[in-house]
Amino acid sequence: MPVQKVLVVGGGITGSVLSLALTQRGAEVELVEISPQWFGVGHGITIQGNALKALRSVGVLDRVLARAVPFDVMRLRHADGSLIAQLDTPHTGGPDLPSTAGALRSDLQNALCDAVHAHGVTVRLGLSVERLADSPEHVDVTFTDGSTGRYDLVVGADGLNSRIRTLIGIETTPSPVGMSIFRVVAPRPAEMDCAEVYYGGPRYKAGYSPISPDQCYAYLLDENLDTSLIGPHAPISLLRERGAGYGGTWGRVISSLPEDTAVDYRWIESVLIDGPWHRGRTIVVGDAAHACPPLIAQGAAMCTEDAVLLAELVTGEMPVDKALEQFMTRRLPRVRMVMENSLQLADWEIHPGTPGADPARIMSETLDSLTAAA
Template sequence: MPVQKVLVVGGGITGSVLSVALAQRGVEVELVEISPRWFGVGHGITLQGNALKALRTVGVLDRVLERAVPFDVLRLLQADGRLIAELPTPHTGGPDLPSTAGALRSDLQDALCDAVLAHGVTVRLGLSVDRMDQSLDHVDVTFTDGTTGRYDLMVGADGINSRMRPLIGIDTLPTPVGMSIFRVVAQRPPEMVCHEVYYGGPRFKAGYSPISADRCYAYLLDENLDAALIGPRAPLALMRERGAGYGGLWGRIVAALPEDTAVDYRWIEAVLVDEPWYRGRAVVVGDAAHACPPLIAQGAAMCMEDAVLLAELVCGEEPLQKALEHFMARRSPRVRMVLENSLRLAEWEIHPGTPGADPARIMSETLDSLTAAA
């Protein structure tokens, strides 16, 4: 086995799935997370079939589906709530799994945290990596609390604003896409059974998805507003003002939100490391290597696929460098296709009426292509 001891930096979805997948193969895993508290952040999350497949691989799918809401169609609506079309969504994880499930991020992360601990992973909170030195056969790491460690492999899974990217010598930075998103968790109306998206309103689009028996995730895609608004407590009044003009169930959900509702507001950014994601015995994966606009709902799936495949390859019989080369050969084309198509969709949202724009075709072709094994 090329690796026996691995450091995973970042305890979110990517790092957690990777830690479990490595531990399942007998690797000694140490996971460090910069936050002093380990929990799911954000609001709702859409898990396509290939994400569900990865969760099954690490043994947490049944736990997640106990609270998540599976569905197999996407409904497109006019701004007033009238139905445009109902589209079946491809089963990217195989015919035996739902095509999609909506979940609370906290439910997903709770399941992953429990799995990480159950597999004997050493978890250290409130610290990260300060510096590292590599040799041919190991990585020496100094942590932000002054402690040190030696590992066969270090994996940066610390998100789009990764500190591990520059630390290992990759200078790629995220760039704004030109759109932003308001997000809230709300009471789920009984009639909501799948993801629905509203087009033709005053902003790029609005939508919602069921994420538990009694909760839903609602969002509004807008232009980039004042950067000072970015954060987890944007004004609800502003979301209502910007979303005025969207009716139907979306309008009713937002109108009924309590005044103290937490509104998360973010500029949407993208990043893609064009060169190999590794330097020697250090590699970045997930959003640290690639992050795309959420227009095809494949961000989490791409991250989980990275984690499962990396664990499989570095625990195989090949030398580590060959394993990392094969990892890049398999991941790079797939990730690039998803990111480029997501950016194309974003461009069409920002500039409606673009000649040749066909969002339904791009979404369908992308998801169809992902039914092939990662």
């Protein structure tokens, strides 16, 4: 019997796409988000074709692409900006969609928020889950404000440090990959028409992507620096210091930033629940179940694929337990492949000169394999 009433915990990309997909299939959805305000935040995001396919299935693609920058190639450059190669990128969402789009994360999230409200999803802000009581027929939930609810299914889409994952007794936790990332939004130079990555400099690599008609997202992958730097207000002087040695467009973008530019600095962490992501009628998806280094840019794609497939299966004719088993059968091998290949790329970045290292092959094989349906 298909689920009728679903609680989605977490209002980010995964939870929003899931709420839309469930609602469009006739489920009654309640979404709770721990933040008291719900709107788009963050820096740039790379949306691969299979993520664009998922966004199209829930009706928000046109709005996202109205502001995003689609492209079908990427360029590899030396640290001084000279060209190594231009590569065609696979159309993982099918031939009728761009292979990739760069977007402001806020533009994507705002489109999703508006669509969730327009579809009549009940949204409750400043709230999370305190306790879960699972039974064969339902899940009873006690929220952090003392209120309660009964649901056919509870989905934790509450991110890397998921509370729902802990509440259902899954002990897997995130671990540092061994690299960190500086991220910044900057004015987009006229010549920037696709994502470009700079190799051979003093850090692991630098790069950027156009994300709107007038903005770009630039980043630097570095070793893990002091944890006191972690957050959205790292000094621009530090980014310039660590990025010294990268020229070309990347160097010009960073040098042109004003002194008060907001620089986000994070250690990169990964997590993979290498087994069932569900206990009874509660399941975690998206970054709560799997989060990988951003070296193949499949984070949003894996999360949105989770959401669309889960909605399809739990609103079908299978009993919930069978639907969740089928979901795991289809998702875990695909997610594991992306995770293992992303971690391999990270290891090669951290240990340059590793015999047999071939990042271009791994990236190409991964994206080619993802052209198959999720």
